[in-house]
Structures are given as structure tokens and as C-alpha cells.
Amino acid sequence: MDINKKIAGEEAVNYIKDGMTIGLGSGSTVNWMLKKLANRVKNEGLNIKGIPTSIKTELLAKDLGIPLTNFTDVEQIDLAIDGADEVDNNLNLLKGGGGSLVREKIVDAMAKKLIIIIDESKLVTHLGAFPLPIEILPFGWNITAKHIANFGCEPILRKKEEDVFVSDNGNYILDCKFDRILHPKSLHENLKLLVGVVETGLFVGMTDKVITARNGEIVMIQH
């Protein structure tokens, strides 16, 4: 599985052109992309600037010597490259397994193009077998969890060892197993109406292209 993540991640770097501002997603597949991108920056003098979607990505990008920028200095992103936990037949995504969904959504939504890099196991008919991450405010979290449970799932407060997991934004995450999400757009919209919900891991209608790999061969999916 890791080799397929590497192949997909590295392939995405071919879409990065000189002068672009790049949204740098999060996760293990993105980390392969970052390593390859760093090579091009170092060896070819590729001139790009990245906007990271998590503190982990920011630290790795800095370590690798990838130039970074921020929303004070740029107003648009040419291309975002990100991972996903599930991708359905309509290229809707379920994200946030690593806890980076809010910054990912801000960056991915601002990008002119969004490329998703995954190993093939992430392709599903319907989203929802992977528990949906929902970032919520810590204040009153158990009340918010009760409201979310009314949508037909069992929200589990994410933990990191013995402690509550805290996102890059200082919030909590509920992992909500729905099994089958038949209407991701309306589920997302209705969850967002709840006071206390910051963002959901449903990324609907945002993806331009999916790059995956099967038995070491690149597979492209786009509509």
C-alpha cells in the first residue's frame, strides 16, 4: 500500500509548474509528494511557494527546504494537492483522519485546481465506512455530540493516548461512524447548522482529479 501512496504522491508533482502557489495537504501520501517537490526545488530551481494545511506539513516542508507563504501575502492558490480517507464515485471526499480537516478545507476550497492523491483502498462507492471526522468547539462538546448523534451516528471523542486530541486550531474532533453516507452534501450542510460544529470532513464537489496507483501503475480519475 505504501508504494502506491508513493507513486501517486510523486506523480502529482508533475502538475506543479514554475511560479505556482501550491496548497500543501496533509498525511502520509502528501509527505511523499513533499519529498519529491523538495527535490525539484533543490535540483531544478523550481520556483514555487507552498501554503501548508497543518502544522505537521509546515514543519516537514520547512525541513525539506520548500518555500512557504501565507494568506497575508497571497490571495489565490493555483493548485492544491491533498490526501483523503475515502473518495466516492462522484469524487466527493471524506477527510480528517489525521485531524487536519479545517485548514485543508480552507486551502483546498481556495485552490483553482484540487488534485487528490490516494492509494486504491480509499476508493469507495459510498462514503461513511471510515468514521466521519467533525471538528467541534471544546465548550459544550458533549451537547454538540448529542445533537450530531441525532443524524444517525455514534460520535466518539478522538483521543491521543490518555488525553483528548486537540486540533491545530485548539478544537476537539468527533469521529462519527455513519456506515453509508448517501447524501454527503446535505449531511454536511445540516451538520454545519449546529452551534458548536466548526467543520466536517466532507469535501463535496471540490475535486478536479484523483491520482491513485494500482499494482504500481498510475491510475487517473476525473469527470
Ligand SMILES: O=C[C@H](O)[C@H](O)[C@H](O)COP(=O)(O)O
Ligand atoms: O487529516 C488528515 C487528512 O485529511 C489526510 O489527507 C487523510 O487522512 C489521508 O491521509 P493518508 O495519506 O496518510 O492516508
